[in-house]
Amino acid sequence: MVALPVLLVVVYGLCLLFILGFSAGQWQLTRLALRAYASPPPLPPPAPVAGEWPRVLVQLPLYNEQNVVERIIDATAALDYPSDRLHIQVLDDSTDATVRLAATRVAHYASQGLSISHVRRSNREGYKAGALRHGLLENTDEFVAIFDADFVPETDFLRRTIPFFLQDAQVGVVQTRWGHLNEDESLLTRLQAFGLNAHFLIEQVGRTFAGFFINFNGTGGVWRRACIDDAGGWHTDTLTEDLDLSYRAQLRGWRFVYRPGIVAPAELPAVMDALKSQQFRWTKGAAETAHKHLGNMWRSQQPLAVKLQATFHLLNSTVYVVIMLMALLSVPLVFVRAQYHEYKVVFQLASVFLVGFTPLIYYYYTAWRLAHPNKPLWRYPGFFLLFLSISMGLALHNARAVVLGWQGRRTPFVRTPKAGTGGSARRRRYRTGGVGALVLFEGVLALYFAFGLAAGVYFDDFGLLPFHSLLTIGFASIFYYSVRHNR
Template sequence: MPLLPILLVAVYGLCLLFILGFSLGQWELTRLGRRAHQAPPPPLPPVPAVWPRVTVQLPLYNEQNVVERVIDATAALDYPADLLHIQVLDDSNDATVDLAAARVAHHAARGLRISHVRRPNREGYKAGALRHGLEETDGEFIAIFDADFVPEADFLRRTIPFFLQDEQVGVVQTRWGHLNENESLLTRLQAFGLDAHFLIEQVGRTFAGFFLNFNGTGGVWRRACIDDAGGWHTDTLTEDLDLSYRAQLRGWRFVYRPEIVAPAELPAVMDALKSQQFRWTKGAAETAHKHLGPVWRSGQPLAVKLQASFHLLNSSVYVVIMLMALLSVPLVFVRAQFAEYKVVFQLASVFLFGFTPLVYYYYSAWRLAHPDKPLWRYPGFFLLFLSVSMGLALHNARAVILGWLGRRTPFVRTPKAGTAPAARRRRYRTGGVGPLVALEGLLAAYFAFGWGAGVYFHDFGLLPFHTLLTVGFAAIFYYSVRHAR
């Protein structure tokens, strides 16, 4: 057998091993998450006799579609008015500024302590805005909501008591709800994936005492924890994950409460979803580059270090999927030409069972999120979710590689639509049909060719994989073009 086919098979096999390890990590979190859901709920902390000072920070940048909604929602929080400070951290340069100023003036006239904070520039993006806001407030606890969130009135009364019963609690994170889950197929698929993170992954990590992350919004920080961990840094696109690891390495404890839900809006168009995915995947790679060393040099138990590594390297799975996908088409021809090595390919196919734990992982979350839905609806939706996730592999793999290389890129916000008309929504489009979108379309054709080659050679081992890839890349290409108009 020539060297090139051997190398191809070897690299493909290593990719399968990585996927197997990733899936086993998800299986372990699923097992832990299910145990946590089956255990009796821990007792709630007592209601304090004296409530502490709380600051609510609303970082904004050009959010005219939702700015009034988030300000009004936080102004309606049920908390002692003399102990509450709302900061509208507004870096906008469009009509958002006037809309925010008007709502701030309205609520200030009602006696609410609310500030419209404007910086001379957007240095440090969201992290810079949060850091700047801390310099202008005296809150002991800091609640953070992105512009697309609509917190319930009792949010602070349900979260703050957890800090008061344990001085080592640095963060209380809540579960994201979905205001527009049923708006489109795209929003339903996003909700499906986020539910797995919030109902299984975060729950499992909490149950086992592993590191977890503040999700950037829908949670509360202890001010002393932020200061002790070094404050908000601006060297990654996921300032939330970065600060989470610095705080936990300093010994702070995080509390995750899935029963407290913070409703939010999901991106409804592809360019908004892609900008969000780019920020999350590149930022995770940057944070992994920054913190893997400190994690392994820390005095944490081995299990915590292993799970932290798995957590930080989560986004790197897109690089492996992209590499596997590209190699899978020539692999069809290698399998056809070198029949004498059929047993090697059959052995490699065993590792495809590495995807099985993902079925268990997502099913567990789907059943918790939708206990009344019939079972038959799950398999098709899971396969569609898996397919579209694979279709994002090129976009996300590029982001991960840029993160590992240390390439600096701007913080591109995720546009929020709210209830704005279509014309106003289009003002916040973040991308068009560029070379990357064209390449996604070509890859859909490439994997369709691999599918056809498998049928031609009567080799159906990679047919399911190529079907998922073809559908996924075609869907991403279709929505990218459609939503660019």
């Protein structure tokens, strides 16, 4: 019978080692990013003289976006770029009032002399990737800018990004940093901004500085058309077509430029079902892309450091599987600790889960200070713990997505609903799912971890109390918001 508790501790310990490795990777990227920020900023490339700006295609992939379709068309129509060198494609796969709204705005700007087209397909084959690929069949422009429906690019976006391509013929992508139009709308949007800022202010900066692979983020960036074609075009076999094409292009030798100083503002999901649909795509798509490209990466001629960092990058989403396994094992571990006193030292070592998260404190703190340099320090610890708790609460949802991705199970591309400036009434136009079995199970898990918390108090063993507190709050919050936002 002793073998079972020992096995429990061993598996739990292996999970801790994985978390520690994940955290160490984030710590490394933080150090690299700080070195990048400490270096003299590169001079912006010179802009071409008038009449020598290259032709640019702006693609706007849409699917049922009546809340924001007019906003994104208006924003791209206002781009400050030579009108004879610019064409806007509204790639509209919609089945609702979006079609009429888009057609009206396109006709309005076309009547003013803007080169703009409303592109419709007979089916939604390949979802976003299929729409982007279809649009390229009708155009041969040298550069392609892509904006999702929730973005509002600044008028000088193209004038600030295109010169990077003209400076270096090997540049295949210029990616910009996402801004947040509605960061202060709710606690949910503030937490999302907190996490996204770490990606855009630390991860992308650190990887770029070290010469590691980065990823086009699906929107808010520009591609060289020759790079897309050379890498094989848009594929439809993953839910993260952006990450997939990014790796194929960089394996072909194309260079990616990331400019955090150029910001593309966008809307954050403000309701839980929208956030979950986005998280599902990102985590499942990352697993699908890892399954597709890890072998190619290790068979390539890339330096070992690049291969290792790419492996860490592609397996990022796997952390949710490990967190979920740790969480499930942690409750019986409370009872094993209480019964098997001869293994007390081993159990105490296993319970020090916070060691694995320590580098994350540094990672997110650095991003938080870069994003909000004037906020008082005392506000960070509580906000970080709340972010960590909510992230743990998403572990079941995201772990399921990762497992489906590794299994190769095909699932549809579920759009992330946007509300624009209309608030909750407009959000209810689109739903990505009701309160299903998974949501109910998240509620059950909140009770399960609360039971583990109570058991630790009962046995006067507080080693796992911080972990169970975060898990209880996290799963209870996810369950609460999932139910509340589906009323």
